[in-house]
Amino acid sequence: MTQRTILVTGGAGYIGSHACKAIQRAGYTPVTFDNLETGWAEMVKFGPFEQGELRDRVQLDEVFARWKPTAVMHFAALSQIGEATRDPGKYWSANVGGAVTLLQTMVDHGCLNLVFSSTCATYGDKDGVLLDEDTPQHPINAYGASKRAIEDMIADFGQSFGLNSVIFRYFNVAGADPEAEIGEFHIPETHLIPILLEVASGEREKVTIFGADYPTPDGTCIRDYVHVSDLVEAHLLGLAWLEASKGSRVFCLGSSQGFSVHEVIAKAQEVTGLPIRSEIGPRRGGDAAKLVCGSAAATRVLGWQPKRSTLALMIEDAWRVRQSVRHPAGA
Numbered sequence: 001m002t003q004r005t006i007l008v009t010g011g012a013g014y015i016g017s018h019a020c021k022a023i024q025r026a027g028y029t030p031v032t033f034d035n036l037e038t039g040w041a042e043m044v045k046f047g048p049f050e051q052g053e054l055r056d057r058v059q060l061d062e063v064f065a066r067w068k069p070t071a072v073m074h075f076a077a078l079s080q081i082g083e084a085t086r087d088p089g090k091y092w093s094a095n096v097g098g099a100v101t102l103l104q105t106m107v108d109h110g111c112l113n114l115v116f117s118s119t120c121a122t123y124g125d126k127d128g129v130l131l132d133e134d135t136p137q138h139p140i141n142a143y144g145a146s147k148r149a150i151e152d153m154i155a156d157f158g159q160s161f162g163l164n165s166v167i168f169r170y171f172n173v174a175g176a177d178p179e180a181e182i183g184e185f186h187i188p189e190t191h192l193i194p195i196l197l198e199v200a201s202g203e204r205e206k207v208t209i210f211g212a213d214y215p216t217p218d219g220t221c222i223r224d225y226v227h228v229s230d231l232v233e234a235h236l237l238g239l240a241w242l243e244a245s246k247g248s249r250v251f252c253l254g255s256s257q258g259f260s261v262h263e264v265i266a267k268a269q270e271v272t273g274l275p276i277r278s279e280i281g282p283r284r285g286g287d288a289a290k291l292v293c294g295s296a297a298a299t300r301v302l303g304w305q306p307k308r309s310t311l312a313l314m315i316e317d318a319w320r321v322r323q324s325v326r327h328p329a330g331a
């Protein structure tokens, strides 16, 4: 039997490259489609690579005709909250524009199974609430708004064309491949844990804490961190769900535990055994005070069992990759 092909948009990026490894291991062929805006050709190690732009319908048509994917995992997006707040049009164009073209191409090629990366940034600021699939979505930045719009678009394509979808709303994804083949490489790096590891390794002088006047116990923002390996396992379960024709569903993916910026810094110092200098700075636009996930549905319905989503393991795995894998930019 020929191997089933999964089109992985954003497969050269952080989460997409980890997904490709898991997809290949599960016996499928992951075909990466990526414009390399924030990703790396060097991270495409587990299947073919098609360099391309999602908003380019001609290119997408060629790729669908060549590979005939049975499903798409759609990771490609711009995802920096600070940048989205400074330049919202860029986010609406890349994220929503890219998704429109992708969905239309899927339907026209008869590929009707989609796993989509959404985000808890679609919820907005809901202090003190455990966010789950039923929580109303009121995004407070253009990134979250663009992702909510795509969720709505997917529902419309479901109604009109029978597109089947599993939408995962992730919380803060962290960690790296436990076998240290791939990792998280962004330039500039904006995510908290990799920044802390840059400070620990002496590549950065200090971390600026974006606000210590939030209504949280220590004044810094609280987030729910989930290990990228656990996250991509959920995607395989989502794919199996679609292949079993179980219909369309939304699931939240997180660890159901929140950690403040101060707590993450303390844990990174403990794991690395190195000092991490920090200073308090102003709030970053678009940040919610507290985002913590209720992922009971993913466990109950899909059988998802996170294995590595403790703060210590996520930092440990990211630290190991940092020390053993050369940055694709040669930095």
Ligand SMILES: NC(=O)c1ccc[n+]([C@@H]2O[C@H](COP(=O)([O-])OP(=O)(O)OC[C@H]3O[C@@H](n4cnc5c(N)ncnc54)[C@H](O)[C@@H]3O)[C@@H](O)[C@H]2O)c1
Binding pocket: 009, 010, 011, 012, 013, 014, 015, 016, 033, 034, 035, 036, 037, 038, 039, 040, 052, 053, 054, 055, 074, 075, 076, 077, 078, 079, 094, 098, 117, 118, 119, 120, 169, 170, 171, 172, 173, 174
């Ligand atoms: N990292 C997180 O904590 C997190 C949390 C929630 C949701 N997400 C979502 O997960 C997905 C992957 O995130 P990531 O952290 O791996 O980001 P990433 O930036 O590492 O990867 C995104 C990839 O998509 C590609 N891409 C972007 N726009 C494209 C376009 N128009 N055409 C083709 N390729 C394009 C980039 O080059 C990159 O390789 C994104 O959709 C993001 O919104 C991430």
Ligand SMILES: O=c1ccn([C@@H]2O[C@H](COP(=O)(O)OP(=O)(O)O[C@H]3O[C@H](CO)[C@@H](O)[C@H](O)[C@H]3O)[C@@H](O)[C@H]2O)c(=O)[nH]1
Binding pocket: 079, 080, 081, 119, 120, 121, 170, 171, 172, 173, 190, 191, 192, 193, 195, 207, 208, 209, 210, 211, 221, 222, 223, 261, 284, 287, 291
């Ligand atoms: O130098 C830094 C970087 C981050 N933070 C704080 O650390 C927390 C985590 O920030 P970051 O790692 O940038 O993640 P988020 O902005 O929470 O966004 C991530 O998590 C979202 C879901 O919560 C995803 O949708 C996004 O794609 C992903 O980038 C936030 O409170 C930031 O304000 C700092 O204080 N200093």
